[in-house]
Amino acid sequence: MALAREPQRKEYWRWTEYNWRNPDLDWRRAKTITAGVDVGSVSSQAVIMCDGELYAFANMRTGSDSPTSAQRAMDWAMENTGMTLKDVHFTVGTGYGRVNVPFANKAITEIACHARGGNFMYGPTVRTILDMGGQDCKAIHCDEKGKVTSFLMNDKCAAGTGRGMEVFADLLGVSIEDVGELSLQVAEEPEPVSSTCVVFAKTEATGLLRAGWPREKVLAAYCSAMAHRVVSLLERNGVEPDFAITGGIAKNVGVVSRIEKELGIKALKPRYDTQLAGAIGAALFGKALVEKGRR
Amino acid sequence: MIANYGYKDGAGDWFLSIDTDKCAGCGEKPCVNSCPEQVLEAITDDYDDEVVAVREAHRKKLRYSCNPCPRMEGKLPCQQVCPADAIVRSW
Structure with a gap:
C-alpha cells in the first residue's frame, strides 16, 4: 500500500x-x-x-x-x-x-x-541598457534615438540569468518575487558564492544551508555573485550613464542594488514592466x- | 555599431568585435572567404546595412574556431584582408 x-x-x-x-x-x-x-x-x-x-x-x-x-x-x-x-x-x-x-x-x-x-x-538619455533575461544577458549601448552603438551578449552560460534565480527560489522555498527583498535582510554582506555555474552554485548553497546559514544570507550570497558576474560582463564595453536594466531580473531589488553598488551608479527607475x-x-x-x- | 561576438569564460575573453560602420562601406567583404573555418558571414543587419557577422554556430566556441588559426604579424587572416581595420579580437 x-x-x-x-x-x-x-x-x-x-x-x-x-x-x-x-x-x-x-x-x-x-x-x-x-x-x-x-x-x-x-x-x-x-x-x-x-x-x-x-x-x-x-x-x-x-x-x-x-x-x-x-x-x-x-x-x-x-x-x-x-x-x-x-x-x-x-x-x-x-x-x-x-x-x-x-x-x-x-x-x-x-x-x-x-x-x-x-x-x-527610460527616455532618450539612456545610453547603456543591461538586459537580464531568462537564459541570457546582454549589455547594449545606444544613442539618443535608441539605435545600437555596441552590444555584447552572454548566452553561453546560465550564470546571471533569470532561470538561475528561479532555481534558487525553488531550492530555498522563497517566492521568486520575494527573493530580492529577502536577500537584503542581512546584517552583513556575506562572501558571494564562488561558483558562477548555476548547478554548482546550487550545490554550494546546499552546503551553506547545511552549515547553518539562514535563507536570506544564502540568497544574499547568490544575488551578489550574480551582480558580480554581470558587472564583469559590462566592464568589457564600459558603462555610460544613463544606465537602465531591463528583463525579469530588473525586478529583483537584491541584484539591482548590488549591481548599482559595484558600478557606483544608479539605474534609472522603471516606469513600465521591465520585461x-x-x-x-x-x-x-x-x-x-x-x-x-x-x- | 560595435558588434561583440563571443563570450568570456574561465580561460579568458574570446570576442571578435566588428565595427559595422566601417564594415558596411566595404563591398567585397574579403574576410568572409579568407576564413578557413567559415566563421564569418555577410548579413543585412537590423538597420539594413550589409555587414559581416560571426555565424551563430561559432559564437559560443570562438576559442576553438579562431584561436588555432595561423597569424601573420599578429593578425588573423580575416583581420589581414580587412581593408577598413574593422575586426578586432580580444585575446
Missing part, C-alpha cells in the same frame, strides 16, 4: 503572468496599430501600440512550442478589445524565438529591439516601417 503523503509541492519560481489594457485609448481611432511579439527562452510578451502609445500587452511564460506561445500571448493581449490580428497593420517578432512567430511581418533581433524599447521606456522592453521596441520598429511604407 502506498503511504499517504500530503502534497506539498509549490512552484516558488512561478512569476505572475498577466495582461493589461490602456483604458484611455480607443484603438478604432488609431492611424497606425502595430504589435511586437517577444518570444524569449523563458517568457513571451505581446505588445500592441496605437500610434506609438502603449495600448495593451500580455506577459506570460514561453511553453515548449514557440509559435503557440506567440499566438497565445497575442490573443491574450487582444482579449476583450474587439481587436483581431487583421486590425494590426504590422507585427514584428523578436527574441530567441523570433523566427517562430507565424503572424509576424518581420523578425528583428532582440538587441535592436531592446535598445529601441529602452529608449521609449516588456523587447516587445515595445519591436512594436516601435513596426510603426517606423509602416510609416516609411506610407511615405
